[in-house]
Amino acid sequence: MNKLDQHFKTTLEGHTATPSSNVWEKVNIGLSEKPARSPWRIIRNLAPYAAVASVVLAIALFYPSTRTIEVSPGQNIALPEMPTPIKVIQPTENVPVDLDLAASDFPAPTPSPKKIRREVESVLELPLHSPKQIATNSSFESVQPMLVYGKASAIEYIEPSFALVENVSDAVGSWLGKRARTLSENTTDVVAIGVVNWEKTKHTLNQKIATLTP
Amino acid sequence: MEHLLGPCRAGNRKAQKALYDLMSPVLLGICLRYLKREEAEEALSNAFIKILTRLDKYDGLGSFEGWMKRITVRECLTYIRLKKDLDQTDWEGDLPAANSFSSEADHLMALIQTLPPGYRAVFNLFAIEGFNHNEIAEMLAISPGTSKSQLSKARKLLQERLNNE
Numbered sequence A: 001m002n003k004l005d006q007h008f009k010t011t012l013e014g015h016t017a018t019p020s021s022n023v024w025e026k027v028n029i030g031l032s033e034k035p036a037r038s039p040w041r042i043i044r045n046l047a048p049y050a051a052v053a054s055v056v057l058a059i060a061l062f063y064p065s066t067r068t069i070e071v072s073p074g075q076n077i078a079l080p081e082m083p084t085p086i087k088v089i090q091p092t093e094n095v096p097v098d099l100d101l102a103a104s105d106f107p108a109p110t111p112s113p114k115k116i117r118r119e120v121e122s123v124l125e126l127p128l129h130s131p132k133q134i135a136t137n138s139s140f141e142s143v144q145p146m147l148v149y150g151k152a153s154a155i156e157y158i159e160p161s162f163a164l165v166e167n168v169s170d171a172v173g174s175w176l177g178k179r180a181r182t183l184s185e186n187t188t189d190v191v192a193i194g195v196v197n198w199e200k201t202k203h204t205l206n207q208k209i210a211t212l213t214p
Numbered sequence B: 001m002e003h004l005l006g007p008c009r010a011g012n013r014k015a016q017k018a019l020y021d022l023m024s025p026v027l028l029g030i031c032l033r034y035l036k037r038e039e040a041e042e043a044l045s046n047a048f049i050k051i052l053t054r055l056d057k058y059d060g061l062g063s064f065e066g067w068m069k070r071i072t073v074r075e076c077l078t079y080i081r082l083k084k085d086l087d088q089t090d091w092e093g094d095l096p097a098a099n100s101f102s103s104e105a106d107h108l109m110a111l112i113q114t115l116p117p118g119y120r121a122v123f124n125l126f127a128i129e130g131f132n133h134n135e136i137a138e139m140l141a142i143s144p145g146t147s148k149s150q151l152s153k154a155r156k157l158l159q160e161r162l163n164n165e
Helices: A003-012 A021-032 A039-065 A170-186 A198-212 B002-009 B013-034 B037-053 B064-082 B104-113 B117-128 B133-140 B144-164
Strands: A076-078 A087-089 A125-127 A134-136 A145-150 A155-160 A192-197
Touching: A003 B104, A003 B117, A003 B144, A021 B013, A021 B037, B002 B013, B013 B037, B013 B064, B013 B104, B013 B117, B037 B064, B064 B117, B064 B133, B104 B117, B104 B144, B117 B133, B117 B144, B133 B144
Parallel strands: none
Antiparallel strands: A076 A125, A087 A134, A145 A155, A145 A192
């Protein structure tokens, strides 16, 4: 602090001034008013409700288009949205799941999705006899995003998105990616996981099963 | 003054008025170092409302007067920031002749009020309140370098005015 600073400090530090009479009136009015709630406090109070609403919205957006099918011995699985007919392919053993496929492995893309026939009836209640079974739909021709994951011995789970789409949208792809990561973290024996095109998967699985079937 | 704390916290308006009568001249003196008279009185009323509505936040560790002064200084700085006056570098008004003031304090107060708002704020905070440049930078949302530069310019302007009188 230099001399100038010191001069101002010592002279002005105790300086006082008498306020106008209306200053207290303002203070008096201000004290009588109900304190205004700050925007930040309002946002902070609403945050939990917004979070719950976001979760509900997310579930409402994605739940109707997704199902998990877990196949276990002797269990019947219901595929209410799957178009008919459903063909059960029963691999013999040790079917590897290779989702890293070359374009030449697949048939040419199908044209726009055909109208799905809702002939579900009895075929939806499929008696399954082994945990190594997978359900496929041979007549399904549209592009459908699928999440397929399996154990070392065979494909055991197929989690299809029943929303028929030409292309997997970013939102669906993002959700499936998160689901895949969750599964791989929670299920230690999962060896293959991925988001695939239903037609491509069916084609590839049939090819692989064909090579393993005597 | 401390004896007024309890009744003021309880919302006793007479006690609040007594505290105001006691402290408002001191706090207005602070406001006038940063702001023009009209603005200073507005800042004082806002500061006093905050003081009287936040008495429960005074922890009693430091002096009560110091706590009130800090609230007042921050209210003045808020006022300056809201007006976006910190970037002004022009002198504000003419300074009356030195011999027209009744006291040296009035003379220096008038001199300080002719400084551009940003320079005035930095000079007050550094020279009178005793804050360092890092603290000033944080309070005024400027860099420490800007604080140093504005202090230097404020000193130079004040010195020139004093020398010319």
